[in-house]
Amino acid sequence: MTLRDFIDRLLGRQPASAGLARERLQLVLAHDRSDLNPELLEQMRREILEVVSRYVEIDLEEGDVSLETEDRVTALVANLPIKRARPKPPAPDSDPSMAAV
Amino acid sequence: MSGKPVTSTQSRAILICSGKGGVGKTTLTANLGIALAKQGARTAVLDADFGLRNLDLLLGLENRIVYTAQEVLSGSCRLEQALVKHKQEPNLSLLPAGNPRMLEWLTPEDMKKIAGLLTEQFDYVLIDCPAGIEDGFKNAAAACREALVVTTPEVSAVRDADRVIGLLQTREIEPIQLVLNRVRPRMMANQEMLSVSDVTDILALPLLGLVLEDEQVIVSTNRGEPLTLNGSRSPAAQAYTNVARRLRGEEVPLIDPSKEGQGLRAKLGRLMHTKIF
Numbered sequence: 001m002t003l004r005d006f007i008d009r010l011l012g013r014q015p016a017s018a019g020l021a022r023e024r025l026q027l028v029l030a031h032d033r034s035d036l037n038p039e040l041l042e043q044m045r046r047e048i049l050e051v052v053s054r055y056v057e058i059d060l061e062e063g064d065v066s067l068e069t070e071d072r073v074t075a076l077v078a079n080l081p082i083k084r085a086r087p088k089p090p091a092p093d094s095d096p097s098m099a100a101v
Numbered sequence: 102m103s104g105k106p107v108t109s110t111q112s113r114a115i116l117i118c119s120g121k122g123g124v125g126k127t128t129l130t131a132n133l134g135i136a137l138a139k140q141g142a143r144t145a146v147l148d149a150d151f152g153l154r155n156l157d158l159l160l161g162l163e164n165r166i167v168y169t170a171q172e173v174l175s176g177s178c179r180l181e182q183a184l185v186k187h188k189q190e191p192n193l194s195l196l197p198a199g200n201p202r203m204l205e206w207l208t209p210e211d212m213k214k215i216a217g218l219l220t221e222q223f224d225y226v227l228i229d230c231p232a233g234i235e236d237g238f239k240n241a242a243a244a245c246r247e248a249l250v251v252t253t254p255e256v257s258a259v260r261d262a263d264r265v266i267g268l269l270q271t272r273e274i275e276p277i278q279l280v281l282n283r284v285r286p287r288m289m290a291n292q293e294m295l296s297v298s299d300v301t302d303i304l305a306l307p308l309l310g311l312v313l314e315d316e317q318v319i320v321s322t323n324r325g326e327p328l329t330l331n332g333s334r335s336p337a338a339q340a341y342t343n344v345a346r347r348l349r350g351e352e353v354p355l356i357d358p359s360k361e362g363q364g365l366r367a368k369l370g371r372l373m374h375t376k377i378f
Contacts (some may be wrong), residue, residue: 004292004373016292022299025256029263029303072266101343 030067034074035047048078057083112220115227115348116245116274120261122232124253125282128318129341130229130325131159136329136345138192145184147215148198149241151207160187162195167347175209175220180218189330190237204236209243210348216244218323226347231253234268236257242307248274250308253283254295262304278309280344285314287363291373297358310344311355336361 008015031037036044045065052058059081066079117130127150134146147170148156149230157324158347168183173196184194196219219226228245231237252262262279269277281300288294301308315337321328328338329345343353 002373003375003377006377007373018289018292018295021256021295022303025259025295025303028256028260029321032260032263055373070302 001038026069027067030069030074033069033072034067036067041065049080052080054086056085059083110219111223112223114216114220114245115225115249116230116235116242116248116269117227118170118230118241118248118265118269119232119251119258120234120265121258121333122237123250124258125280126232126251126301126310127159127229127252128322129249129280129282129312129344130156130227131327132329132338132341133348134160134193134225134227135187135190135327136342137227137348138187138190139329140345140349141192142349143192143222144226145194145196145219145225146227146229147196147219149212149228150237151198151203152201152231152237154198156229157195158325159322159327160193160195162187162197163325166197169197169199170215171203173215174199189271196326199308207236207240208225209240212240212244226288234264238265242269242274244274246276248277249275249280249307250277250304251280251282252300252304254281254285254289254297254300257293259295259300259303266306277306279304279306280310280312281308282312283314284311284358289358308355309347311342311358313358313361314358315327321347347374 005015007013025091031041045063048065049058049060053060063078065076065078065079065080068075113279117126117133119126134144136142146156146160148154149168150156157166162185165185167176167301170183172178173180173183180196184196187193187195193243196215216226228241230241250262250266250269267275279301281297284297285294289296297308305350313336315328315335316332317328317335318337319331327341328335329341332338340356346353
């Protein structure tokens with residue numbers, strides 16, 4: 001926290017806007033560049049969460065799947081806090097080699 | 102002439118574009134054109150904004166137009182007849198935009214033809230691109246090998262610049278360099294404006310120039326005399342001159358906006374952004 005943030009908070013003022021501009025831009029550009037609209041991204045997010053939650057119990061409220069962009073390269077970043085492992089993970093029917101691990 | 106000679110003997114056709122309107126394309130074209138001419142380079146500026154032409158006005162040449170790119174293309178005049186030579190800076194010539202109705206039939210091939218004629222006679226051909234990413238932009242882009250993208254530290258301008266950069270890259274225009282216009286050091290110090298590194302990180306282009314917000318730009322457009330014409334000491338004049346020098350291969354350091362404000366207010370601004378915990 002900077003001195004300014006601190007004073008802003010004391011006075012109940014809005015924080016400086018440059019950081020907000022940067023975040024909003026990065027988000028909108030990630031969408032522009034990947035041609036994924038928020039609706040499609042939301043659908044993908046739901047499906048990813050569904051798959052992951054078969055294996056571990058995740059915090060659905062905190063789970064976050066987003067597009068991030070750096071150096072004109074866009075990445076899909078998922079941050080899924082794990083509450084606990086599923087007591088009994090589903091049988092890895094699709095990949096038998098994993099069963100031995 | 103000071104500085105290194107132009108390394109390439111090849112003539113350079115450079116697109117000046119931004120996507121968004123009103124960020125300073127035409128002002129950059131006029132000032133850069135004059136600055137290059139003053140540095141000894143034979144320079145032509147081509148107004149490719151046929152719908153809303155203004156380059157003639159910023160250069161103070163609006164009353165001297167007889168023929169335009171339209172007559173050159175239709176063959177009703179020679180290129181030399183249409184070119185308007187700047188009186189004070191004879192190294193600079195303007196090829197004016199034609200009638201807005203040209204937009205109905207103009208093709209990328211036409212623009213290539215005009216640019217081809219100009220590159221035979223000039224070292225630098227600066228093409229002032231219209232705003233937007235439609236036909237006007239596509240026609241102008243077809244005529245260029247390299248590009249300067251102008252943007253300002255505002256979300257809309259940066260977003261539009263990003264779109265344009267993507268389109269230029271698919272056309273294999275190279276190099277694409279960035280000019281960051283209308284920088285307000287005090288707002289940057291207060292973190293109320295995207296910083297220089299925010300913009301360059303997001304757009305991932307080399308920064309060719311950084312132009313501070315400068316009231317003298319408006320004064321100079323009122324007069325029809327670009328700031329670079331009369332050796333103005335104003336910050337924008339120096340910035341445009343430096344863009345020209347860098348374009349010609351000279352190494353000129355970029356200014357640091359945080360050092361621009363040396364007053365108490367700027368110092369206080371920096372103090373306010375010191376991490377306290």
